[in-house]
Amino acid sequence: MKILIIEDEKDMRQNMQATLEKENFLVEPVATYKEAMSKIGVYDYDCILLDIGLPDGNGLEILKTLKEKGYSDSVIIVSAKDSIDDKVHGLELGADDYLPKPFHMAELNARVKAVLRRRKMEGNNLLEIANVTININNHQVSVDGESLELNRKEFDVLFYLCTNQNRLVSKSALAEHVWGDYIDQTDNFDFIYSQIKNLRKKLCDKNAEIEIKAVYGIGYKLLVP
Structure with missing residues (x-):
C-alpha cells in the first residue's frame, strides 16, 4: 500500500513517515508544492496526506488536480489551519477526511487505515x-x-x-x-x-x-x- 506525505515541516514529516512505515506501508515524503505536483503527475497512491500550507503553493490546488484525476477521495488533509472555511472547501473538493494539527500518530494511523478500507474494500477489513x-x-x-x-x-x-x-x-x-x-x-x-x-x-x-x-x-x- 503506497502513501504520499505532502508536509513541509521536517520533524512532522519524518514522524508521520516513521509511524506509517512501522505499519509496513510504502511511504514517499515530499516537502513542497512543486515536488507534490511532480509525484501525482506520474504515480498513483492509495492514500495522500496533504498539508494545505506549503511554502511554494496552496495544497488545495493539489487537491483540485487530484479531483480532476479522480483520486481526491483518497486524500486526508493534515493541516494546522483550523478554519471552518478551509475544512469545508477541502471536503467539497473531495477530500476523504480532515485531521487538524496537532494530533497523535495513533490517530493518523487509524485515519489512514479507514481511508484504505473505504477505498479498496468498501469498508471491510x-x-x-x-x-x-x-x-x-x-x-x-x-x-x-x-x-x-x-x-x-x-x-x-x-x-x-x-x-x-x-x-x-x-x-x-x-x-x-x-x-x-x-x-x-x-x-x-x-x-x-x-x-x-x-x-x-x-x-x-x-x-x-x-x-x-x-x-x-x-x-x-x-x-x-
Whole structure:
C-alpha cells in the first residue's frame, strides 16, 4: 500500500513517515508544492496526506488536480489551519477526511487505515477471494483458515493483484506500486520475478484456489480458475 506525505515541516514529516512505515506501508515524503505536483503527475497512491500550507503553493490546488484525476477521495488533509472555511472547501473538493494539527500518530494511523478500507474494500477489513482471506489491518493472509506466512513485499504484491482481480497489471505498475519510484533507476524486473515465484509456490503449497498468471512481456493477472 503506497502513501504520499505532502508536509513541509521536517520533524512532522519524518514522524508521520516513521509511524506509517512501522505499519509496513510504502511511504514517499515530499516537502513542497512543486515536488507534490511532480509525484501525482506520474504515480498513483492509495492514500495522500496533504498539508494545505506549503511554502511554494496552496495544497488545495493539489487537491483540485487530484479531483480532476479522480483520486481526491483518497486524500486526508493534515493541516494546522483550523478554519471552518478551509475544512469545508477541502471536503467539497473531495477530500476523504480532515485531521487538524496537532494530533497523535495513533490517530493518523487509524485515519489512514479507514481511508484504505473505504477505498479498496468498501469498508471491510477482510478481502476474500476463493479460499484466500487477506486481513488489511494486520497484514495477514490465510488459506482455508490456515495462516500463510508472507514477507512484506509478497503481501503487497498479493494484495495489489487481488484488488485488481481479473485485470492485467503491468510489470512497471506493480513495481512502482510496491517498490516505489526508485524503480526508475533499474534496468530489469528481476526483483518482481523473484517475489512472484516465491508467492506462487507458497500459494500452491497451501492449495490456494487463485492463480497468478503471467502475460508474457506485459505483466500479471490474478485469476480464480
